[in-house]
Amino acid sequence: MAVHIRLRRTGTTRKPSYRVVVADSRAARDGRFIEVIGHYNPLTKPPTIKISTEKTAEWIKKGAQPSNTVKHLLAVAAKAATA
Numbered sequence: 001m002a003v004h005i006r007l008r009r010t011g012t013t014r015k016p017s018y019r020v021v022v023a024d025s026r027a028a029r030d031g032r033f034i035e036v037i038g039h040y041n042p043l044t045k046p047p048t049i050k051i052s053t054e055k056t057a058e059w060i061k062k063g064a065q066p067s068n069t070v071k072h073l074l075a076v077a078a079k080a081a082t083a
Helices: 053-062 068-082
Strands: 003-012 015-024 035-041 048-051
Touching: 003 053, 003 068, 035 053, 048 068, 053 068
Parallel strands: none
Antiparallel strands: 003 015, 015 035, 035 048
């Protein structure tokens, strides 16, 4: 079973927000997931990014693969945490 860290869309039409989830790669985008590890709201100024670094590191250590978008969000969140 391949596990990915990816975004799950929530919110309404034209007002998206996203949860960062750990899910089986075969599950639908908004389908079954294993754990919620954060959230992302692109509509706020600046965009709100809250991701648990401990849980993320734990899942990556277990072999979970983050999507390209989640990799970018992790980099932005890490940069913001150090600044």
